[in-house]
Amino acid sequence: MTVTDVRANTVDGAWFAEVRELARDRDAVLLAHNYQLPEIQDVAHHTGDSLALSRIAAESSASTIVFCGVHFMAETAKILAPDKTVLIPDARAGCSLADSITADELRSWKAEHPGAVVVSYVNTTAAVKSETDICCTSSNAVEVVASIPADREVLFLPDQFLGAHVRRTLNRQNMHVWAGECHVHAGINGAELTAQATAHPDAELFVHPECGCATSALYLAGSGAVPADRVKILSTGGMLDAARASRATEVLVATEVGMLHQLRRAAPEIDFRAVNERASCRYMKMITPEALLRSLREGTDEVHVDPELAARGRAAVQRMIAIGRPGGAE
Ligand code: SF4
Numbered sequence: 001m002t003v004t005d006v007r008a009n010t011v012d013g014a015w016f017a018e019v020r021e022l023a024r025d026r027d028a029v030l031l032a033h034n035y036q037l038p039e040i041q042d043v044a045h046h047t048g049d050s051l052a053l054s055r056i057a058a059e060s061s062a063s064t065i066v067f068c069g070v071h072f073m074a075e076t077a078k079i080l081a082p083d084k085t086v087l088i089p090d091a092r093a094g095c096s097l098a099d100s101i102t103a104d105e106l107r108s109w110k111a112e113h114p115g116a117v118v119v120s121y122v123n124t125t126a127a128v129k130s131e132t133d134i135c136c137t138s139s140n141a142v143e144v145v146a147s148i149p150a151d152r153e154v155l156f157l158p159d160q161f162l163g164a165h166v167r168r169t170l171n172r173q174n175m176h177v178w179a180g181e182c183h184v185h186a187g188i189n190g191a192e193l194t195a196q197a198t199a200h201p202d203a204e205l206f207v208h209p210e211c212g213c214a215t216s217a218l219y220l221a222g223s224g225a226v227p228a229d230r231v232k233i234l235s236t237g238g239m240l241d242a243a244r245a246s247r248a249t250e251v252l253v254a255t256e257v258g259m260l261h262q263l264r265r266a267a268p269e270i271d272f273r274a275v276n277e278r279a280s281c282r283y284m285k286m287i288t289p290e291a292l293l294r295s296l297r298e299g300t301d302e303v304h305v306d307p308e309l310a311a312r313g314r315a316a317v318q319r320m321i322a323i324g325r326p327g328g329a330e
Helices: 003-008 013-026 038-043 050-059 071-080 103-112 141-146 160-170 190-199 214-223 236-245 259-266 289-298 307-323
Strands: 028-033 046-048 064-068 085-087 117-121 134-136 154-157 175-177 204-207 231-233 250-254 271-274
Touching: 013 028, 013 038, 013 289, 028 038, 028 050, 038 259, 038 289, 046 050, 050 064, 050 071, 050 307, 064 071, 064 289, 071 085, 071 307, 103 154, 117 141, 134 141, 134 307, 141 154, 141 160, 141 307, 154 160, 160 175, 160 214, 190 204, 190 214, 190 250, 204 214, 204 236, 214 231, 231 236, 236 259, 250 259, 259 271
Parallel strands: 028 046, 028 064, 064 085, 117 134, 117 154, 154 175, 204 231, 204 250, 250 271
Antiparallel strands: none
């Protein structure tokens, strides 16, 4: 019996089977981000972070991509695969981090710093990517900024926590960081992390660098409050690798709670606990089982990116893909 057969025989078997059949009929590949609902992750052909999924979208032979994630991710897939039909089951699935800077705001910022190199985290709209020199992921952000000549100013956007992590790592003074944040990650704060680390003294800490607590995690490690080797600042893909390699029995996870599903599948023997169980992205959770079915039945919601914008953004995204390690984005 295959994995697909096993899942098709679960309580949601009829839904699972219908989704897969409709996908076959549409010649569609189903991609799900790590923060999606567990049943969406399970029915997808591929689950991963936004970089890994973008790569799969570009390389897939399927004529349609159904992107179960948020809108900028589906836009990125369309930028990389302009000839394919890209669907997102609910086009209202936005992202507070991507919304924290517009293309107009970026143009004004660039005008204040002529000659600066613009580095954008992948959580940005297609319009912002079209004004970007190079995109980055949380895994390769340090490498990307380090590759820019030391005498060039850098404009880093939109995430202030990831930017602070890069600036601290490289000790780079001519790097300006946009004050954007994700409401989910900013809600995972240092006080909660400290309380959890104290309550679970033997647990490892997996922290996503977008989290408001990333600075606190580094401080805790630096101050000796938590042994440095217990704190790991990781992208979501990096968390899965670390889970498989870990000998810990308990791990505290500081990122969106959807990540726990993949971690528990990757290392079932480890007790994974969320630092903040309320850290759930309402946009990610708009992709419901019903929305996915509707999308496959009716071909909604199709994602369009202006071809001129897409062409400008593609170079920045392709540089990101060339430098990024698999499993390196949110
Ligand atoms: S968790 Fe935050 S950064 Fe990720 S999609 Fe949701 S709002 Fe955007």
